[in-house]
Amino acid sequence: MFKKSAALLLINLLGISLLLQAQTSKRLINNWEFVKEDLGGVWEAVRPVKAGNPEEMPYWQKVSLPHCFNATDAVDPDVNYYQGPGWYRTNIEVANPYTKGRTLLHFEGAGQKTQVYIYTTKVAEHVGGYDEWTADITDAVEKFKQSPLFKGQFKGKVPVIIRCDNSRDLEMIPSSLSDFNVYGGLYRYLNLVYTPQLSADKLFAHATVDAKGALGKLSIKARLFNPDAVKEATFKISVTDPNGKVVADWNKALPTFQGDELLWETSLKSPKLWSPDAPQQYEVKLSITANGETSVMTEKVGFRNFEFVKKGPFMLNGKRLLLRGTHRHEDHAGVAAAMTEEMIVTEMKLMKEMGVNFIRLGHYQQSRIVLDLCDSLGILVWEEIPWCRGGLGGPVYQEQAKRMLTNMIEQHYNHPSVIIWGLGNENDWPGDFTEFDQQKIRTFMKELNDLSHKLDPSRNTAIRRCDFCRDIVDVYSPSIWAGWYRGDYTEYKQVSLDEFNKSDRFLHVEWGGDSHARRHSENPDNALSKIKKGGGADERAGDASLYGGAARVSKDGDWSESYIANLIDWHLKEQETMPWLSGTAYWPFKDFSTPIRPENPVPYVNQKGVIERDFTKKEAFYIFQSYWTTTPMVHIYGHTWPIRWGAEGEEKMVKVYSNCDEAELFVNGKSFGVKKRNSQDFPAAGLRWQVPMGKGKYTFKVVAKKGKITVSDEIVQEYQTDKWGKPAQMTLEKIDEKDGIATLEVKLFDAQKVLCLDAVNLVAFGLVGDGELIKDQGTSTGSSKVQLYNGRALIKVKTNKGKSVVSVQSKGMPTVFLNLN
Structure with missing residues (x-):
């Protein structure tokens, strides 16, 4: 099934569990230095520097890993994000405990082209920013230890130098036309690994079970690392069930082997099944003993049976499961792609809290941490390679795509969460090359499809939005953006049915729309009156632009959370009445940075997420919860609508989103009655009240019941009756300060000092003095340039216990200043 030449073993792939064993692996996090430019050569990173010499160039800054070149510049409204080389250096202690063992650097992901040096000796290089790879540094380390520099200048440590480069390159995927940043840096964990002379390189554990769950089968294949080192070894395998009980084992002395070898097959009666509600996992442990030393690799597997029914729904373990999904980019405020494990855990748990049982990892292989969490939390996965937009390149381009597909499948083969290998995204989108040949794209898509099925016959293949290739893959997702890029959201069901009838197996990934967090509207659906109905709901050339073309909500709407709430509400209530639907995935879970949207309300941010880039929940999060979760919840719309x-x-209208059977609304302590929930009663599943309002303050409280359980929610809002005119003036004031962080608010008024609650002006914050604007976060409250939400905007300042002057500017308005002491 899997074949590799011995020549590739020096930069081969390592199994997940070997790297996680404390005695053999260590994350290299601290004591790094970085420079964001190119050097004349590796010598400039290691040359001796005399103490106090002011002429050393360039300036190295101290960083820790993971680290991304573009931690902040990706969302800096005043620059294009950096694409080019950057260098990292550190000195490490190397003490391999194994006799004749191998010492490795294992990269969990580095963008986008990477070269690795031990002192000035290049030991490995890799192209591709998302797959894992390994550099064997054993020989270079031993050679350096013989140098007088080892005990002299480097004081018993080994210099490691790494060059990363995310420069634009048409013959590399992903395309820079993609709607996400092609980041640079060591933005995933880097591990120092020690192995014995002989160890496992990969363990392929294939678990299957029939639809009734009566009989499970497990086959174990392995690939060796450094198999030429010894002639024979003892192999042991044990299988442990989810309760920690060993349910099967095997051992045998075998000659060492090249390539992949089937070691053992076994059966388990009525295994505990893996599912989103009960993600039961078995552990497979492989031990290899040679010359008195043992290496151990463990993998988790799950027994589950799945099927995309032809012209029908999705089945898991013999029962229909509606896939309730979302998407993920590896991107976060303040760090970009360099998300720590703690950040990733927080994000994935938030998805599960929202009710997600499916995720498409867009648009590239993601961190092993993400896949492990999908396994343990119970989230089914579509994972894809970054062949995204731009057309089709030449042999180098195509070889990289095949290599990344191979690596993705091999590295994530054992994860029970994975059901789909994605081969591409929007491959009908030209631009990078003078030639755009549909037949050549079809030919290459067939090659990828065949390769995927050869490497892993047990999973389906899929693509999104390339109609002329829909017949090649197992599962197809067309473009359906009802109510955003085209059409009205009320057309969603019919458009989906039309597309369902064109494909054998239909799955709808990518729907939704942008919302500027904290912006709300009293008349959010106004833009729909301008929209042409009956023309489909696909995104076409130029639809993502804010200029030109036919009327569409994405261009002509208010980008309010209120509108997206209605769009999502409608989609979710319709999905409950589509028995033929396999599932959908909302695009995306979290706002993310993109180089092609500089004029969005938060510049350079795709704002379609249900949470902001810093994990702040938008109102949409709770709408999904009300449809997708069972733990009683209730939420009054408008927590960020003062x-x-x-x-x-x-x-x-006061709307309440809840999964409870009924809810009662109280306004300033007075009951406005009890409403019963009915998912088909749009909007808010019938949990809505018409409240007559006059000028003043209102406290809204809701009490919801589900069986014997009661939950509640409460908000306070002002009601303004004064009408405003043209915006004419601004104010800037401090509204809070805590732990050295001041929160500032700008407001926009007309000439009569009436707050302009529909103002969407772009404002720009500045600061001089001791403090620092907390900016370049890509959030509604963390950008130095941002559109107002209902006539206001927030930003935070780190005061540094000093004096500062903060300014705010907006075209056509007098600039306003605020002294902070």
């Missing part, structure tokens, strides 16, 4: 507006005595 002031509503309208005429005196006008009735305003």
